[in-house]
Amino acid sequence: xxxxxxxxxxxxxxxxxxxxxxxxxxxxxxxxxxxxxxxxxxxxxxxxxxxxxxxxxxxxxxxxxxxxxxxxxxxxxxxxxxxxxxxxxxxxxxxx
Numbered sequence: 001x002x003x004x005x006x007x008x009x010x011x012x013x014x015x016x017x018x019x020x021x022x023x024x025x026x027x028x029x030x031x032x033x034x035x036x037x038x039x040x041x042x043x044x045x046x047x048x049x050x051x052x053x054x055x056x057x058x059x060x061x062x063x064x065x066x067x068x069x070x071x072x073x074x075x076x077x078x079x080x081x082x083x084x085x086x087x088x089x090x091x092x093x094x095x096x
Contacts, residue, residue: 011087
């Protein structure tokens with residue numbers, strides 16, 4: 001599976017299907033909630049790289065938060081504590 005396909009799968013399973021665990025290529029990853037805002041997050045491996053999917057906090061001032069406030073499903077993806085991509089309402093947008 002490609003990176004975009006993996007990110008879409010994580011987004012869909014965690015935010016759209018409300019799964020408590022993800023299934024990616026036969027491996028299972030639990031979907032957890034952050035302690036402070038109760039946002040969904042999942043840590044997973046893609047091609048040997050550790051990634052984290054984090055549900056967008058609607059209480060911030062970003063354009064992604066605005067989309068979340070409007071009811072759209074938005075998940076940010078991090079690698080090594082840096083944002084690398086976002087999936088917003090089913091569309092993958094990679095950061096440069």
